[in-house]
Structure formats: structure tokens, C-alpha cells
Amino acid sequence: PSPPPPSPLPPSPPPPSPSSPPPPSPPSPPPAPLAFSFFSHDAFCATALPHEHYGGPSDFFSESCAQAAYDARKACFAVHEPTGACYVCQSCRKQAVIGLTMYEATWHYSPLSPPPLPPSPPSPLPPAPVTASVVAASSTCATAVSSYASGHSQGQCLALAHAARAPCFAHVSASGACDLCTGCAAAAAAAGSTLFAALWDYSPPPPPPPTPPPAPPAPLTYELRSTSHICREIVSSHSEIATPYACMAVAAAKADADGTRYPCFTHSHVHGGCYICASCSLSHLVAHSTYEWFDTYRPPSPPLPPPPSSPPPSSPPPSPPSPPPSPHPPRPPPRPPRPRSPTVRSPPTSPSPSQNTLQLEVVSFSLNFPPNVSLHETRRRAQEVDLSVSSLVDAIYSQFSNSEVSHVKVTSVAGSGGKQANAQVFMHPGITSAVAERIADGIKTAEFASDLEVALGISDIDVFAIEVGSELVGAPQPPPSPPSPPTSPPPPS
Numbered sequence: 001p002s003p004p005p006p007s008p009l010p011p012s013p014p015p016p017s018p019s020s021p022p023p024p025s026p027p028s029p030p031p032a033p034l035a036f037s038f039f040s041h042d043a044f045c046a047t048a049l050p051h052e053h054y055g056g057p058s059d060f061f062s063e064s065c066a067q068a069a070y071d072a073r074k075a076c077f078a079v080h081e082p083t084g085a086c087y088v089c090q091s092c093r094k095q096a097v098i099g100l101t102m103y104e105a106t107w108h109y110s111p112l113s114p115p116p117l118p119p120s121p122p123s124p125l126p127p128a129p130v131t132a133s134v135v136a137a138s139s140t141c142a143t144a145v146s147s148y149a150s151g152h153s154q155g156q157c158l159a160l161a162h163a164a165r166a167p168c169f170a171h172v173s174a175s176g177a178c179d180l181c182t183g184c185a186a187a188a189a190a191a192g193s194t195l196f197a198a199l200w201d202y203s204p205p206p207p208p209p210p211t212p213p214p215a216p217p218a219p220l221t222y223e224l225r226s227t228s229h230i231c232r233e234i235v236s237s238h239s240e241i242a243t244p245y246a247c248m249a250v251a252a253a254k255a256d257a258d259g260t261r262y263p264c265f266t267h268s269h270v271h272g273g274c275y276i277c278a279s280c281s282l283s284h285l286v287a288h289s290t291y292e293w294f295d296t297y298r299p300p301s302p303p304l305p306p307p308p309s310s311p312p313p314s315s316p317p318p319s320p321p322s323p324p325p326s327p328h329p330p331r332p333p334p335r336p337p338r339p340r341s342p343t344v345r346s347p348p349t350s351p352s353p354s355q356n357t358l359q360l361e362v363v364s365f366s367l368n369f370p371p372n373v374s375l376h377e378t379r380r381r382a383q384e385v386d387l388s389v390s391s392l393v394d395a396i397y398s399q400f401s402n403s404e405v406s407h408v409k410v411t412s413v414a415g416s417g418g419k420q421a422n423a424q425v426f427m428h429p430g431i432t433s434a435v436a437e438r439i440a441d442g443i444k445t446a447e448f449a450s451d452l453e454v455a456l457g458i459s460d461i462d463v464f465a466i467e468v469g470s471e472l473v474g475a476p477q478p479p480p481s482p483p484s485p486p487t488s489p490p491p492p493s
Contacts, residue, residue, distance in 0.1 A: 036066040036077075036105040044078050044097035045089030060086035062103060069105045078102045125202070132158045132169075132196040140170040140189035141181035148178040154196070161198040170195050215297065222248050222265075222293040228395055228451075230266045230285040231277030241267065241274035248293045251276050266290045286391045286455040361427040361436040362471045363393075365443055367452075368462040369419040385421050388455035393425050396442035426471070436468045 051057060054072045055065065062079050065086035069077040076092040078100045079085070087100075094102055132154070145166060152160070154171050157178035161169040166180040172193045186195050222244060236254060241247045247267040254276050255261050264277040270287045282290055367385070427436055442448065449463050 032106075032108050034066060034070050034105065034107045036062065036069075036103045039076060039092070039102040039104045040094055041101055042096060042098045043094040043102045044100045045076065045087055045091075045102070046093035046095050047090035048078070048087040049074070049090060054088040055086035058084045060084045062101075066103065066105045070107055074105075076102055076104050128200055128202045130158060130162050130198070130200045132198055135168060135184055135195040135197050136186040137194050138189055138191050139186040139195040140193050141168065141179050141183075141195065142185035142187045143182045144170075144179040145182050146180045150175045150177050152176045152178040158196070158198055162200055166198060168195060168197050218295055218297045220248055220252055220293060220295055222291040225264065225280065225290045225292050226282055227289045228284060228286045228391060229282035229290050230288040231264055231275060231279070231290055232281045232283050233278035234266075235262055235276045235278050237276075238274040240272045242272060243267075244289070244291055247274035248291065250274055251293055252295060264290055264292050284451070284454075286388055286451050359470050359472050360429060361431050361433055362469050363425040363427075363436055363440045363443065363466070364469070365423055365440075365466040366464055367421040367423065368464060369421075369458060370460040371419075373419055373458055385423075385456065388452055389423050389425075391455070392448060392451055393439070393443070396439050396448075433468065433470075440466050440468050 049055065049072060054068050054074075055077070056068075060068070060079065061084065065077050065079050065088075068086055069075070069088050072088050074088050074090065076089040076094075078087040078089060080087075080100050082099070089102070092102075092104065146164065148157075148160070152171070153176065154173075157169050157171045160166075160178060161180050164180055166182070168181040168184040170179040170181065170189070170193055171177070174192045177193075181195075184195070184197055238247075238250055241250065244265075244267045247265050251262055251265040262276050262278060264280040266275040266277060266288050267273070268288045273288075277290070280290070280292060425439070427439075443463060444466055449461055452463075453459050453461050
């Protein structure tokens with residue numbers, strides 16, 4: 001048999017008509033402007049083109065020489081400014097020649113910078129996990145949209161609720177029955193049926209907690225550090241400051257002005273001096289009290305521990321053996337102790353006590369001033385002697401009682417015995433003679449005289465004639481009753 005005839009070829013497109021014009025070409029950009037920039041001072045071309053073709057020995061400027069370099073299509077040229085000579089360089093290699101300046105010529109468009117990349121879209125969050133939470137036990141749907149008889153686990157029932165977008169479902173664990181709910185309202189059912197909520201969305205983030213309002217500025221407060229010390233590093237001193245609170249206000253103003261917190265201040269109740277301290281390190285000085293001040297809130301003090309229960313009485317423990325003698329000698333006292341007269345117990349005063357008098361323990365002693373102190377100076381310092389003695393005796397008295405002494409009386413600043421002062425320290429009612437004897441022992445020490453010398457600014461003060469006795473003093477009297485109005489005489493008959 002003969003082969004089948006070949007299939008006809010598709011017709012070829014007709015050739016373009018010679019009369020149709022070609023497509024228009026895009027317009028060419030205008031030539032780039034000629035420009036040049038500085039290349040190097042005191043430099044010349046390594047190889048220059050001859051003046052017969054490009055440049056010249058005179059009458060050239062940097063602009064005209066740049067045109068000559070463009071005509072030669074060379075990138076660099078050199079100019080001698082004083083003579084106007086122009087040299088077109090074969091390349092931009094240079095050599096050092098004083099007086100010439102090299103430039104670089106450009107006549108091309110700079111390539112366009114690529115467009116910025118679009119910002120990458122945020123990565124989508126993965127789908128939220130499908131979970132279930134218990135709404136109520138022994139309950140089922142109040143209204144069910146569909147029900148499945150049996151054979152379903154809790155996870156399969158949750159998948160069915162997620163596919164149907166049912167907010168809640170009920171599942172019976174014994175039979176595997178599953179009900180899909182239109183809402184999450186619960187209806188009572190037999191035990192074993194549990195109502196679940198189906199969750200498949202991300203929970204919104206909780207709102208941030210509200211910002212508490214700022215606390216008001218803390219009030220200025222101070223605490224007593226010592227009653228007989230002054231700070232070692234004094235920043236500034238002020239006079240005529242009446243109270244410690246006023247001195248604290250001066251310290252706070254000084255801290256605000258300097259931008260530095262000064263933690264302590266010293267106040268003297270004798271002359272009203274106020275000293276602002278750079279730190280809380282102290283030096284001993286009577287009649288001066290040092291305080292620490294605060295301008296911030298402080299946490300409350302912890303509660304005091306309960307008092308320990310008293311142990312049952314037992315036999316005293318054996319005394320420990322005496323320690324071996326130290327190889328180092330004892331530290332010498334700061335000054336040699338002066339000879340003190342023994343404490344004399346004076347007899348009580350003769351009047352018998354009554355309901356309007358009190359018998360108080362009294363420690364009396366005398367102060368003898370050196371010869372170089374004038375009588376007028378001793379009298380002028382009478383008030384300072386009174387205050388200084390009160391402060392020093394208070395320091396001794398505070399070791400045996402929680403309050404200050406009842407009264408300190410300094411008399412006869414310049415008595416019959418010369419330039420001396422007699423002092424009487426009255427104890428509080430109820431203070432025994434044994435406590436008064438211990439206070440007298442404290443007055444007999446060399447430290448008491450040394451502190452008094454520092455407070456008064458007088459050296460070589462002698463303390464002598466220390467006696468302990470008792471004295472009857474008047475008790476407070478009740479206020480007098482107002483007088484009764486006078487009666488008018490009877491009228492005449």
C-alpha cells in the first residue's frame with residue numbers, strides 16, 4: 001500500500017511590507033557634563049602628551065585644560081598656574097614636581113544606585129493549637145447542634161467541634177457519645193458526662209498593669225547619733241541656729257545647692273552652732289550633738305524579738321580560769337590621773353521630811369581653775385560651766401538610768417577659795433546612794449576633767465572635794481484655790 005499523503009504545512013506569515021516604518025528607538029540621554037576634581041598638589045604626569053597635539057605652554061586655566069584632556073579622552077591633566085601651562089597626562093600616574101597641580105577629569109554618568117529592597121512582610125504566626133478546657137462536670141449541652149452516638153474519644157470529639165466551629169461539646173467517657181453545642185450553657189446530666197470548651201484561637205495578651213502614681217517626696221527626718229561628738233570633716237558652719245530641725249534644713253539646702261548629699265550635721269545647744277558634715281565620722285566634743293538626716297522613705301524597723309524566758313535557778317557555774325598574762329604591756333592612759341580626794345559621805349540635812357519635801361541624793365564637788373584665768377573670765381564662763389557640767393554628768397548618769405539628772409546647780413564661780421566653782425548634782429527620786437557613789441566615781445576620773453577642759457577651752461582644771469549626801473527639797477505644791485468672794489454685811493434693822 002502507498003504511504004498516506006503528508007499533512008499540509010501551516011501557512012507562513014506574510015513578509016512585512018517594505019513600506020511599514022521600523023519601531024522608534026528610545027531617545028539617547030544627553031552627554032554627561034564635563035567635570036574635574038583635585039587629584040594632587042606638587043605633582044606632575046609620569047608621562048605627558050606633547051604640546052603639539054594637546055595642551056599648551058601658556059594661556060590655560062584648569063577649565064580649559066580639562067577640555068583639552070576631554071578632547072584627548074585622558075582622565076588626568078596638570079596645570080602650572082603662574083604660567084598657564086597645560087599638560088595632558090597619558091595616565092594618572094604621577095611624579096613629584098613642585099609648583100604643578102594635578103586634576104582628574106570626568107565626563108561619564110555615574111551608574112544608578114539600585115532601588116531599595118521592599119521590606120519583608122512579617123512572618124505569619126503558626127495556627128493556634130486546638131485545646132479543650134472543662135466547663136462543668138456531670139453536665140451536657142443546653143442546646144446541641146449535632147450528636148454522635150458512641151465510639152468517640154475526647155480528642156475525636158474536639159476535632160469534630162473544631163471542624164464545625166462549635167464553641168463547646170459534651171463527651172460521655174463511658175459510651176464515647178459526643179454532642180456539639182451551639183453555646184456553652186450547661187444542663188445537668190448523669191455522672192460521666194462532661195461539658196468542654198473548644199479553643200483554637202490565640203488569647204489576646206493581658207493589658208499591662210497600671211502604673212502606680214509617684215509617691216510624694218519624703219519628709220525630712222533625723223536621728224541622734226551622739227550627744228558629745230562633732231563631725232571630723234566640716235563642709236560649712238553656721239551660727240545662731242536655734243534647733244536641730246533648723247540645722248537639718250540648712251544641711252538639706254546645702255546638699256541641693258552642691259548636688260552632693262551630706263549625711264550628718266552637728267548642732268550645739270550652747271551657742272547655736274550648726275556644722276554640715278561631709279561624713280558621719282566623729283570626734284569627741286561635749287555640748288555638741290551629731291544627727292543623721294534622711295530625705296527618702298525608709299522601710300519600717302523589724303519587730304523586736306520576744307524577751308527570752310528566764311531560765312530556772314541553778315547553781316552558779318564555776319569561775320573560768322584566769323587568762324595568761326598578755327605579752328604586750330597595757331596601753332597607757334591619755335593623761336596621768338590627778339590625785340583625787342576620797343568620796344566623803346556627808347550626813348543628811350537636819351530638817352525632818354514632811355509631806356511637802358523630798359529627800360534626794362546629791363553629788364557635790366568643786367572646780368579649781370588655773371592662775372592664768374582671770375576672775376572676770378571665770379564669771380563670764382559661769383553659764384558655760386553649768387551647761388558643760390550638766391552634759392558631762394548626763395553622760396555618766398545615762399549608764400545607770402534611762403533619763404537625765406534631775407538638776408545641776410553651779411554656784412560661787414569665784415568663791416572665797418579663789419577662782420573656783422562649786423557644783424551640786426541632784427538625782428531623781430528613787431536613786432539609791434549606791435548609784436550616787438558610782439556617779440561620783442565617774443566624776444573622779446581623769447577623763448571627766450579632760451572633757452571639761454575641752455568644753456571650756458581652759459587647761460589644768462582640778463576637780464576636788466567630791467562628796468555624796470542627801471538633801472531635802474520642796475515638793476511641788478498644789479495650785480492655791482481662788483479666794484471666796486466677800487460677803488456683804490446685813491442691812492441695818
